[in-house]
Amino acid sequence: MKIVVIQGPNLNMLGVREQQVYGSMKLEQIHAQMKDFGAKSGMEVEFFQSNLEGEIVDKIQECYGDASGIIINAAAYTHTSIAIRDAISAVNLPTIEVHISNIHRREEFRKQNMIAPVCTSSIVGFGPFGYHLAMVGMVQIMNEVKAVQEMQKQQSQATEAK
Template sequence: MGKKRLFLINGPNLNMLGKREPDTYGHETLEDVTKVVKDTAWEHGYEVEAFQSNHEGDLVDKVQLAEGEAAGIVINPAAYTHTSIALRDAVSAINPPVVEIHISNVHNRESFRHTSMLAPVCAGQVVGFGIDGYRLATLGVIQKIEREGRNDS
């Protein structure tokens, strides 16, 4: 049997990491984020399929594909965190565990960022640790998968 698979899903504007608001998001790029997740997952016997889109429907489609194709998801829904009922519904409709990640601490930023539509239907949420939060989220989703015996994808 090959390595088990995780999906890494990044939402709008995360393709601009390293260029956009470096005081908030740091100087690391999306490629750096992907490497952190892939390296962490590989150490635990998982491979990672990375995906980024600025379009809500594409993110919903990718979440739905996880059913049967991925053991779990690490997702940074970015601005859709606070607005997307469609993304929330997609996460709640699948069996693989999902961990939400944010580079910045969304709870000490503007008040409109304090509410996550996804958090209530996710296995967990990691915020405020920069791109190292992706490592923590990856470890968290792997732990959830292993604990619940969902490692068949």
């Protein structure tokens, strides 16, 4: 099972920018923790960060047929990008949105969320720990998908046996 973690604009500056909002952890540290959890959970984890909207759209599209799920922090594009929203919708993969800060307690423009309606779930305001919660959530989603697939397989075999 492969999970792709997509990080949007300015997240490469974590640990430097607005530490009072985003904390002191660097993106590389967050990714190291996610990779460790993924290895323990039997998940391959791939990381991607871009400040460019089109590159993020391309990466989401590359997930189709290659990944089991997506964890995304679209950062500022959360509030503006119909293109990212449409890409998430198009690939139809379990997608968990993460925001380090609580976007609902910040500036008014951050309360508009273009991608949440097409994501499986959203995790906001837990700081870098939100990424761990997303990994736990993705394991649960993948277990549920496997259970449904197994049940469908058993039903199909039972139907064929009759």
